[in-house]
Amino acid sequence: MEQGDSPVEEGSSASSPERDGPMAGESISKSSIRSMPRVNKFDTFDVEAGRNSLGHNEGLSWVMITKLAVQSIGVVYGDLGTSPLYVLPGIFPNGIKDNEDILGALSLIFYAIVIIFMLKYVWIVLSANDHGDGGTFALYSLICRYAKTSLIPNQQKEDREISNYRLQLPDRRQKRASMVKSWLENSIQAKYFLLFTTMLGTSMVIGDGILTPCISVLSAVGGIKMAASSLTDNTVMWISVGILVFLFSIQRFGTHRVGYTFAPILSLWFVSIALIGIFNFVNHDPGVIKAVNPAYIIAYFKRNHKEAWISLGGVILCLTGSEALFADLGHFYIRSIQISSCGLVFPAIVLAYFGQASYLRKHPEGVSTAFYSSMPKPVYWPMFVLAVLAAIIASQSLISAAFAIVKQSVALGCFPRVKVIHTSNKVEGQIYIPEINAFLMVACVGVTLGFKNTLQMGNAYGIAVGSVFVITSFFLIIVMIMIWKTRIIYILAYIMTIGVIELAFLSSVLYKFMDGGFLPLIFSFLMVIVMFVWFYGYRKKYYYELDNKVSADELIKVASSTNIRRVPGLALLYSELVPGITPMFTHYVANVPALHSVLVFVTIKSLPISHVSLQERFLFVRLEPHDLAIYRCVVRYGYRDVGMEHGVFEGLLVSQLKEFIEKVELDFDRHPTKAEPGDQDGIRRDRGLVDDALKNGGITYLMGESELVAVKGSTLADRVMINCLFAWLKSFVRQQDQVFMIPRKRLLKVGVTYEIS
Structure with a gap:
């Protein structure tokens, strides 16, 4: 493991047992905060220059951009790169009836890749x-930031002062944007x-x-059967299962290591299939170059009508992995x-x-094994080994994408809390989620054992891919209209x-619903239920606390x-x-009639x-009257930020609290007042209270352990959602003290029951 590159887990301490930060009784100075050597370990990019709207650092060198470009080959493109293994068999499952259909199918593939x-x-x-x-969640976040579409009322005007929150937008075509925003x-x-829709898109990915x-x-x-015909489908299936288990077992080493390991292999794969393609093109039928003429698509549909439309379900497979390219963007940079x-x-x-296609023009009978049949015999075994390695790598892009979107969903309250491990402090966004990894592995093994072949699996795959395309x-x-304010002619x-192309693809794959296409829809339906139940309970709890919050006078x-x-x-x-x-505060003082000298x-x-x-x-507010030494602090995180060890x-x-006391004091109504020179005595007194509190009592954490119960008289739906489904989900997820990385030796939990209506 590289120095300074140890995995950091959200919700656990990565410090040494002898010394895990400032002791409770220590006074913490500004200089000591600045010199803390491990801040970067938890928020690597916090101390670097911010990104611009194109998603890359303005000062990033071309050496680093090129390095990341090479690394991205090993993570992002595996699925797209291995699509030649199964696309043409998926387009012609019943064989090629007319030689001209090859040109039509090739033209569809070419323009699908170019356009989509x-x-x-x-x-x-x-x-x-x-x-x-x-x-998907990144797009949803953009929309929520520009319009008040969030269903959790936690927006603050101060949030818009955050540099990343502000959007640099053109000032034209405001009326159309305002109409959509208002709606x-x-x-x-x-x-x-x-x-x-966001949850559905997330579930599909x-x-x-x-x-x-x-x-x-x-x-x-499956290509091994060409060299060893005695092998059965069951043998191929079990070999595949073994490879899948191996693939998921190496995920814990992190995306960056997987990327650097796989990038040379996949680069060799792309070079190899390109060279083999050139060889077949020259030696069989160079005339397939005519497929760049879209007229062959029209002729293909005129000849085959419904069959041509159904074959779009095979064509869409040449685009698999395109959404992963977008979802995995956080691991790399646009350029x-x-x-x-x-x-x-x-x-x-x-x-x-x-x-x-050039090979099939002369040997149409080989369409069911087009990739291996068109391969020159001297390179068969090297390409077979390379194909298996490339297939393993192909899985990496979607696994990485799944980790990324689950992390986003958890941060935005739309997914149960899971363990998130950040595997690199050098490259932002590279994570590993053990629970999701285990779930994906079990599901992959189950699907492989259930389908046993790629034909029905391709039908299921097509529905998932087509649905994500349309949702994106x-x-x-919406982004074009409301945020970019794009000209209407470009939007149309x-x-x-x-x-229209994506809807045509989706309609075609939906036709194969009963031939395996039901699988991703059933899976997505179950995932959306889990996400919605969690969000429903989370929102109900938030509204209960909002409706029963402690007033200033009561405090x-x-x-x-x-x-x-x-x-x-x-x-x-x-x-x-x-x-x-x-409201947990009043419950606490009713049972423990004591408050610390400084309360935040x-x-x-x-x-x-x-x-x-x-x-x-950190956003601080001081509560009146000042002599009570009570503050509010909103700690704001983005959905990709790494949690800090306690x-x-x-x-x-503490450092920023003292700085707040020195420079700016906000009253309960958040009216800023500058500290005047005559207020120095008050500032020294307030800082002294904080220092004395740290020295004499240290830091104590107080947290509510809330249980949600539907109030008597609630509807059956509410009782099922709150008392059964949400409670069941909550029993499996991590506790809040783990999520917030709170040391248990200094934690006091207060049990409270919320009766939700």
Whole structure:
């Protein structure tokens, strides 16, 4: 393992047992915070220059961009690169009836790659990133940031002052953008539809993460039957299962190591299929170059009618992995992906398809094994080994994408809390989620054992791919109208070309619903239920706390009461409520009539942006009257930010609290007032209170352990959702103290039951 590159797990301490940060009684100075050597371990990019809207650092050298371009080959393109293994057999499952159909199918493949992969994803969709992060949730976050479409009322005007939050937008075509924005903000149905669509798109990408390893590995391993015909389908199936188990077992080593290991292999794969394609093109039928003429597509549909439309379900398989290219963007940079796409991937796969078509023009009987049949015999075994390795790598792109979108979903409250391990402190966004990895492995093995062949699996795969394409385009059109304020002529052009093509693909694969196509829809339906149940319970809890929050007068009354004893120490009382004080506070003082000398209500908040810098992470408010020494602190994270270990977190919080006392004081209504020179005595007193609290009592954590119960008289749906489904999910997920990395020796939990209506 490289020095300084040890995995960092969210929700656990990575420090040494002898010294894990400032001791409870220590005074923490500014200089000691600045010199803490391990801040970068947890927030590598917090101390670097921010990204621009294109998702890459302006100061990034071309050496680093090229390095990431090479690494991306090993992570992003495996699925797309191995599609020549199974596309043509999927287009002609019953054989080739007319030799001219080969040209029609090849023309469809060529223009699908040019229009969907290159034009849509490489040059348009990648630009719709959220400060370098891609995927369905990144698009949803962009929309939520520009319009008030979030179903959790935790928005603050101060959030818009965060550098990454602000959007640099053109000021033209405002009316159309305002209409869409107003519709999204004022329609609760639109908000739920947007959230549901996001969940569905997320579930489909995770479904791709299951189907990609199965179809890629089975297709590659199936080629061995050409050299050893005695092997049965069951033997091929069990070999594939063994390879899949191995693949998932190496995920814990991290995307960056997998990328560097796989990049040379996959680069060799792309070069090899390109050379074989050129060989077949020259030696069989160079006339297939005519397929660049789209007239062959029209002729293909005139000859075959319905059969041509059904065959689109096979054509769409040449685009598998395109969505992973967008979802995996957070692991790399736009320019790196564009370089690798244009410089190697696109030419290689186009040459591979033209070579296979050239071979089939003379040997149409070999279509069911087009890849291996068209291969020159001297290179069969080397290419077989390389194909198996490439199939293993192909699975990596969707696995990495699944990790990325689950992390985003958890941060935005739309997925149960899972363990997230950051595997690199050098490259942002590279993560590993053990629970998701185990789930994907079990699902892949189950699908492989259930289908046993690639034909029905391809039908299932096509529905997942087509659905994600349409959902991404739907969000992209909203971004074009509302955020980019694109000219209407360009929006209509996108809809009438790319939109129509994708709907045609989706309609074709839906036709094969009963032939295996049901699998991704069933899986996505179950995933959406899990995500919606979790979000439903999370939202109900938030609204309960919002409706029952402690008022300012009640807080002053409780804190000033002579029955409440103030004990030495600084207490951090955690909650997820943003506008106000959690009702858990009154429950706590009713049972423990004591408060620490300095009390900070800490709210952990996830923003719909990918990253919040350390300088903008802590937002303090001082509660009146000043002599109570009570503060509120909103700690803001982006959905890709790495959680800080408690020693670093404590040091930064205390340092910025003192800085807040010195420079700016905000009253309960958040009116800024500058500290005047005559206020120096008050500043020294308040800083002294904090120092004395740390010295005499240290830091104590207070947290509510809430249980949600549907109130009597609730509807059956509410009782099932809250008492059964949400409670069942909650029993499997990590506790909040683990998520927030709170040391248990200094944690006091307060049990409380919320009766939800």
